[in-house]
Amino acid sequence: MDILPEWESIDPTRLRGTLLVVGASGVGKSTFARYLYGRLQKSADRVAYLDGDPGQGRLGPPATMTITSERIGEEPFQDQGAVWRTFVGSSSPAGHMLPVVVGSARLVRAAQEAGIEVVVYDTTGLIDPNRGGTYLKLAKINLLRPSILFAIQRDGELDPLLSPLLGSRRLEVVKMPVSPSAKNRDLPSRRASRAEQFAQYFADAEAKILSWADMAVFPSPEFRLNLLVAMEDSDGYVLGLGIVQQITETSREVTLLTPLSSLEKIDSIQLGDVVLDPRTFFDQPVRARG
Ligand SMILES: Nc1ncnc2c1ncn2[C@@H]1O[C@H](COP(=O)(O)OP(=O)(O)OP(=O)(O)O)[C@@H](O)[C@H]1O
Ligand SMILES: [Mg+2]
Incomplete structure (x- = not known):
């Protein structure tokens, strides 16, 4: 440095x-x-x-x-x-x-x-x-x-x-001042390193079934395939992230790929605004939120 x-x-x-x-x-x-x-x-x-x-x-x-x-x-x-x-x-x-x-x-x-x-x-x-x-x-x-x-x-x-x-x-x-050693990276390399970070985060992830009948979903339970979501505690802090793999509307269940080992403390699910390709982990925006 x-x-x-x-x-x-x-x-x-x-x-x-x-x-x-x-x-x-x-x-x-x-x-x-x-x-x-x-x-x-x-x-x-x-x-x-x-x-x-x-x-x-x-x-x-x-x-x-x-x-x-x-x-x-x-x-x-x-x-x-x-x-x-x-x-x-x-x-x-x-x-x-x-x-x-x-x-x-x-x-x-x-x-x-x-x-x-x-x-x-x-x-x-x-x-x-x-x-x-x-x-x-x-x-x-x-x-x-x-x-x-x-x-x-x-x-x-x-x-x-x-x-x-x-x-x-x-x-x-x-x-x-800016250090002469500071280097800005272009958007493709930022996107690639983000995908790498997601890949590392989800490396040991497993599919877990969550019933959203028992918990809050913010802003509303409009799940979609590959959507990035956060599982939060009762204070609204992140316990872990998940990727939506399957949605069963009738039983109000969602299957998430997540590294979170215990689902016990989950109070709510917060829907993200990006989908993640589960093979490459590249993210794609689906909406904005102001
Ligand atoms: N003082 C420094 N000495 C050596 N390398 C530096 C220094 N400052 C920045 N760099 C290098 O430049 C790159 C960008 O630095 P850094 O990530 O700190 O910038 P940043 O402003 O936080 O960027 P971003 O906007 O992406 O968050 C990094 O590869 C970092 O190692
Ligand atoms: Mg930075």
Whole structure:
């Protein structure tokens, strides 16, 4: 990892509250956020990392967001200790901004209720004002009230967001340059690595029959073949994901391919907005949700 002098000059002992890391795709947000989290873990013990990217997250399968206070190393992350996860239903925040914003607030609150004082929030690269990126980031800022916004930019692309914020005292803006080692990946390679992440997640999955007569289905039980769904606990956090394999309307049963071993704690099923090809694990959108 290329550690910039601007990173080294950060004093982690004065960081409090939520630290939002923003920037366009591939500028090094996640690399910086992980570095910052590592430094914070050495200086404070009540720190959490929010992986807010449903497309290329490291801490959970695509279409979800995860917060944890566990160590994040190079090896694949295994759920252990305190981990909360919400379902976005799609790998893209575009068309799914409400579950992204609501999910981020719920994850930060869950961590704070468990005693976390500092949250490093690694966001998605959706910053384009013409695609709602500016409003998405402003909504997060107004809801989460971060103390610092770490803004990683090449060439003024964050100015539509930063210009008004720099005139406001509601948070501190810290501008960061882009590391020369940062590489943006194109859409086909992002799609392929997402399929790889789904494939890993479902590697040990088995077919399980669930009766939806006994549980809530959000928004309504309109199951379809290969739809990605989340099984959630009574607080609405993700227990596991599933892929719809068979639907029996008469007995109100659905067969899901899922790695979730116990179906005991399931309170509800949340329908996603993508179908997954069960052989290739490539995702295909079926609808948007605002
Ligand atoms: N400081 C750095 N030193 C070495 N490699 C880096 C650095 N910053 C970024 N990279 C590399 O560039 C690529 C993109 O970095 P990273 O995933 O951190 O960006 P991102 O902004 O989080 O991207 P995305 O928008 O896809 O989430 C990765 O392969 C990463 O290893
Ligand atoms: Mg990232």
